[in-house]
Amino acid sequence: MAHELPPLPYPKEALEPHIDAMTMEIHHDRHHKAYVDNLNKAIAGNAALEGKPLEALIGDLASVPDNIRGPVRNNGGGHWNHSFFWKILAPKAGGAPSGKLGDAIKSTFGSFADFQAKFEAAGIGRFGSGWAWLVSHGGKLEIVSTANQDNPLMGKAVAGCEGKPLLGVDVWEHAYYLKYQNKRADYLKAVWNVIDWNAVAKNF
Ligand code: MN
Numbered sequence: 001m002a003h004e005l006p007p008l009p010y011p012k013e014a015l016e017p018h019i020d021a022m023t024m025e026i027h028h029d030r031h032h033k034a035y036v037d038n039l040n041k042a043i044a045g046n047a048a049l050e051g052k053p054l055e056a057l058i059g060d061l062a063s064v065p066d067n068i069r070g071p072v073r074n075n076g077g078g079h080w081n082h083s084f085f086w087k088i089l090a091p092k093a094g095g096a097p098s099g100k101l102g103d104a105i106k107s108t109f110g111s112f113a114d115f116q117a118k119f120e121a122a123g124i125g126r127f128g129s130g131w132a133w134l135v136s137h138g139g140k141l142e143i144v145s146t147a148n149q150d151n152p153l154m155g156k157a158v159a160g161c162e163g164k165p166l167l168g169v170d171v172w173e174h175a176y177y178l179k180y181q182n183k184r185a186d187y188l189k190a191v192w193n194v195i196d197w198n199a200v201a202k203n204f
Pocket residue numbers: 027031082170172174175
């Protein structure tokens with residue numbers, strides 16, 4: 001069964017003015033679609049890999065043959081990361097998390113503002129392309145970042161970090177360049193306005 005591009009869960013203009021419609025259209029319809037298409041191409045003809053759910057596939061890259069491991073890592077990661085990202089964004093969202101997640105963020109990072117500053121620093125500090133993540137790892141919250149389309153589900157040996165992603169923010173230039181140009185820090189500040197903390201709490 002081929003992997004499929006999931007539809008955006010809201011209209012492409014829904015996250016305006018924080019993330020513009022043109023960026024959403026190109027990001028979803030072209031970039032995300034290319035990851036899906038190239039993942040399907042990479043695993044075509046390998047019945048065992050074709051039958052694996054995406055999360056199992058990228059969580060066990062060691063079992064992927066050498067000659068396609070790179071494309072599966074990049075495009076499988078790209079497909080998973082973007083599918084995840086669309087779901088934790090929403091219009092009329094933002095604010096601060098409450099409940100158990102809000103408490104865990106406060107007890108781990110000191111305050112929500114301290115958490116935000118540390119998360120933004122992880123995104124700004126990622127040289128080139130990648131992602132900033134909030135993960136639950138061994139019962140604790142951690143902020144990590146990955147290069148390219150790696151993610152914490154790939155494990156420490158591959159991605160340099162591990163844990164269950166709760167929140168992930170794309171810091172590739174394609175995620176922000178049309179509106180924010182080189183100002184990744186401004187994009188990261190704006191993204192807080194469209195984070196759906198109910199969706200993030202469901203991942204917790
Ligand atoms: Mn992206």
